[in-house]
Amino acid sequence: MGITIRGVGLLVAAVVLLGTGFRFAYPELTLLGAAAGSAVCYAALVAAWRPRLAVDRHADPDRVGRGEPASMTLTVRNTARLRAANLLAEDRCGDQAVPVPLLRLRPGTDTTVRYDVPTRRRGVVRVGPLRVTRRDPLGLVALSRPYGATVPVWVHPRIHPLSAVPTGAGRSLDGRVDAVAHGSITFDSLREYVVGDELRRVHWRTSARVGELMVRENVDTSLPRIVVLLDNRAAAHPDQRDGVAGSFESSCEAAASIVTAAHRADLPATLLLVVPAAAEPATRPGDGAARAGRSAVTRAWAAVRGRWRAGAGDAGDAGVGSAGGPLDRLAAVALVEEDDALRATAARLRRDPLGDTLVYLTGPGGRGDLGHVGALRGAYPSVVVGVFGAAEPAPPGAAGLVVIDAADGAEFAAEWDGVRRW
Incomplete structure (x- = not known):
């Protein structure tokens, strides 16, 4: 309950009139003070009524x-x-x-x-x-x-339609296979039997040894796997207005467009952030491809917000998704500036490759770090880099990578469809 300036004035007048009237025996002032106090009490009772x-x-x-x-x-x-x-x-x-x-x-x-x-x-x-x-x-x-x-x-973010999807090069213990949408089924691991599994997939020798039913888990090794690495460092997006970096928003549009195109093509994709979340979901590319949907996409991308350092303005949280469909898991992450964040992320991707096509999206401040991404060519046969908001285009063949310079997401989509070599 809040009393207005008029109410405060009337309440003060009531106290003064009552005090003066009783002190100097003026019944008229006392009556006026009592009326003013009664008006304030009546106003409080009227305002306290709760409408249904x-x-x-x-x-x-x-x-x-x-x-x-x-x-x-x-x-x-x-x-x-x-x-x-x-x-x-x-x-x-x-x-x-x-x-x-x-x-x-x-x-x-x-x-x-x-x-x-x-x-x-x-x-x-x-x-x-x-x-x-x-x-x-x-x-x-x-x-x-x-x-x-x-x-x-x-x-x-705006999702721009992409007609081209990297074919990649699938790997398996049997060697490299052709990059086609259909291919051999290769043994991957064993897991416990759950209701609904086909009995022909039961590994009877292992089941007899451990005392419970174990099922073979197979993977399609020829299916291309796409990894999208979104640079969320503050140093990579120095140009900000009202706490919003235009290059970062364009990077989000490009990442959302790529992941959505992969989902529509039934291709497993993983979205990673350069500055990882405190509790980033540990999933393999391809997990949950059938579970992802439009609801997960919008919730994830709407939550991708940044916390810029002092002087940049806005503050918020960011989300990260990782799965076969477009972002069906979220985790909180702060958009902070760390000099060794990209180096650590590149080392992790080199040590444990998640796919065969890597797409790195960054801003004008990340052009000087393309050497760390170029070092991943040994682990990823195809590496594509998208640079947004740079004043000058990157030189052709920079670090041996396919570099796409774009001002926004729409221009990136047009350049992406024009790439002939992945």
């Missing part, structure tokens, strides 16, 4: 690409039986306040408000709760209460 409202909101749609239209439909119903609601209300939509008319809302009736949700910036736009302010007729006391839950609207 039911709030329902619906986002259409609740997952959109950056810049796409999205709207929120808010319905407020007066569930009281006798009293009409005459209130002031506003709905929170991100950083904005949307006024909601609740004047003379009769019992059992409702009012509907529809407004646009800002989608100019990628992230999670929190809509709600509805703030209802109850005032007395004299404007002495105002009391605001929240109604309804908060509904998130996921704004993910």
Whole structure:
């Protein structure tokens, strides 16, 4: 409950009048002071009345690409039986306040408000709760209460259609095989039997030795595997405005487009961050390919936010996904500047290769670190680098890599489809 300036003045006047009236025996001043105090008490009782409202909101749609239209439909119903609601209300939509008319809302009736949700910036736009302010007729006391839950609207990067997908070169214990969508089935590991497994895959010799059913786990070694490495270091994206680096947003668009194209082609893909999360999911590329869906994509990419260092502005969390489909797992990560982060990540990828095609996406500040990525050519037959927002294009054949210089995600998609050698 908050008392207004008018209410504070009237309350002070009541105290002064009552004190003066009793001190100097002026019944008129005492009566005026009592009336002023009674008005403040009445105002507090009126504002303390809690209206019975039911709030329902619906986002259409609740997952959109950056810049796409999205709207929120808010319905407020007066569930009281006798009293009409005459209130002031506003709905929170991100950083904005949307006024909601609740004047003379009769019992059992409702009012509907529809407004646009800002989608100019990628992230999670929190809509709600509805703030209802109850005032007395004299404007002495105002009391605001929240109604309804908060509904998130996921704004993910623009996904540009890619017609070309790297074919890669699959590996197995039998040697290198042709890069085709269908190929041999090669033994990978043994695991415990679960209900639904085919009995022909049971390894009876091992089952007899361990005392329980063990099943052979096979992999398609000829299926290309794509690894997307997103450079999330602050040093790689030095140009920022209002806490947002345009090159980083373009890198997110390119990474989302590549992972989505791989998912549509039924190819396993893994998304990694240069600065890894504290609890990054340890999954092999290809795990959960059938489980991933559009919901996981939008939630993951909307959560990819950064925490820039002092002087850069915005703060937030970032998400990372790793799986066969487009990002079906999330983990928190801070967008910080570490000089040896890329070197450590490259060493880990060289020691434990996750695929046969590596795509490295960075900003203008990461051009000087292409040597660390070029050293991965021994572990990855195909390495593609995307540099966003650089003032000058990289020299041809830099570090022996396929380098794509682009200003934004759309230009990257056009250059990507024009690559003839992976």
